[in-house]
Amino acid sequence: MQFLRRIFRGEPATGLANYRLRRRLAVGGMGEVWLAQDPDGRRVVVKRTLESDDQAILELCMADEIRNMAALDHPAIPALLDAGEHDGHHFLVLEHIHGDSLWRLSRLAQAGGSRLPDGLILRIGARIAEALAHVHSRRDDHGQPLHLVHRDVTPENMMISHRGEVKLIDFGVSHSSLNERITAPGSIYGKVAYNSPEQVLDGPVSAATDQFQLGVVLWELFAGHRLFAGGSLATVIHRIASQPALELEHFRPDLSVAVTDTVMRCLAFHPMDRHESCEQLAYRLNKLAEIMDSVEGSHYASWRATLMAQGLDPQRLPSASVHQSEPTLPQAA
Template sequence: MPSRFESISGHPPARCYSPRRYRENEPRSMDFTPTDLGKYRLLERIGRGGMAEVLLAQVEGPGGFQKKLAIKRILPNFASDAEFVRMFLDEARLAALLNHPNIVQIFELGEHDGAYYVAMEHVDGSSLRALCRRAAIVHRPIPVAHAAKIVSLVCEGLAYAHALRLEGRPLELVHRDISPENILVSASGAVKLVDFGVAKAAICSSSTQAGTLKGKVRYMAPEQIRCEPIDGRADLFALGVVFFELLTGMLPFQGDGTIAFMDAVLSKTPPPVERLRPDCPPAVARIVERALEKRPEARFADCRSMQREIDQCLLAHGELIGAHELAELVRSASLVEESPKLDTAPGRRLGMQAKTEIVLRPTRARCPRCRRDLSLSRVGAVEIDGCHQCGGLWLDEGELQELSNHPRVLLACARRFVPTQLPPPASGGLCPRCAASIEPFQYDSLRGIELDRCPRCHGVWLDHGEAEVIDARLDQDA
């Protein structure tokens, strides 16, 4: 029986992975002029927040030595803000104590022209937020096994940070800002946790007392919202929110406005993961649900326990996800064009000029006939998976009905996949999305035409030439 993890590129319901959920104002480096900061050459702006910015920098040395790194520096208008400067210095002092493969390394705390900066490891890759956004654009969720492995590695970094001791005494560190923006996956497949800017620890001179709210509300644990004393289990809850979001493309709690959102976190139950992501194994769904328990004592005892459960699930399903697979995820995502001109929101994918292009990258979904990777063809704003070997098309649930109203678009998609050799008539095979066996199915609207359909996710496979048959039948009915 195929592993349920094999359906890693299945399409969720239309309410999930809507690109509108992930549109952000991306920092632009076009308005940045390279300049020097002491021994560092600042090359471009990576990101900018309300009080600080992060820049790509390079340091040079004898014999042609060069090294890329990231510089985080306080924005000029906050350089004289004593409280923010204290918090910035606390972050640098705290992060400098952390030496772990899953935490971004701090190299130096410096000062230039009256402003402090931190030199840190540069992660050449993508944030989880960017990966989610690109998954939304192509309507393909992040693979279950890959999402689980990423969360497992974040657990490992957090477990180290939570257990850290200084001169024999527990540091009592809590990150307090776990979110997709602060989790990076490098081009080589390394997973890194960043930004301890609002972390709580015993050594912090500006450590926030109970009664002060710090962090992103969307990822806060109930006890954090209530401004109660917190420990590492608050980070675990936030990681549960991230895990839920990676799997479903939506947050577990919803609310119009901050107060309504906080009330939802305190009183509402998240929708079942398996309802939003049918290919998610029950064991993985249970891990997410346990991490999102309202009471800290009902969650995992610590991040190490959560990591152990995730790793056991991966092992039980035969999923050995390593750096190579995570690097491939980043590489594939980097090929997705985040163009505002391409509106792929549900209900707005049709009614365009039939300008066709082929995206030359595998989608990690496999042809039910020959089991080769499917490729993605784009006609205007419509994206269809197909097999160049067999010439077939895969239509996800609802796409056949939509495209039946636009047969020319369907034909344009089909003609992008001309088979290298005409395959013999066949039926059956495994669904490219959920790996269930596809079966013959008769649609009422297409009388006399029998197509192969997945009984689980309701996707449809069109063999080479069937699009033309459908087009002819629609012409007859018209």
């Protein structure tokens, strides 16, 4: 990618002026995200850093996010279209997904007194696991593993297009062998209620960390309850660090043992006790979805249209930005 060679050689970028910023989608400590138009009028997403007391660290983080995104090429991950520097701030341009976050969709289903269809949950989980398997398999130009880990696998970072395509987004806190220099010991990244035991205990992160986070998402979608959230930050951290995940079958006895066992294995306390890889997890989830005669993309569209016909539009829900609380599903008791 020519723009990556340019930016990392320190040469002038084409600039953010090529993109027309239309609507701010999110803002937080790391920067802001905009819906924008490229020079050809196509919708794109622009992410850029903002002024901060930790400006140098933020710019390093964004540069590392650009490097990590450039190593990825998978249909379930938005394509990196451009990157550069504008007025001393890094920016990146990504493929726009016309759809809703899994967070919005779960809230939509909750508002309608239901939850996502089980088959659809399995298909979404399988697609995210496939994306993560791709992330974990990346190598550098010399063929050495990048050890890339997403570290923020949450419903807010999963998008489903109106055609039913599933995408894993936001590599802003991703970690690899390229950016170990700015990963501070004792730091907790992403949304705490989705962190793994090794994250809250300041242990080494790995591919199994992403698998645990995906397991939390699947558990909550099936159960209709939050798994670890509730109470103070210290309480949540203590719960993750010291208590095994509650058995899914207690909340969904109607699910097959194969489904509950697959989800619960993701949530094993020790990384070595989880699935061998996200590739293996994706295979199992796809097989379970086939057995369940899962919902395909067109059926997803029908399910969404049915809820919208009841006056439940995900676009009317507030965005789950970093300034808002996490989804308010009931806490598991």
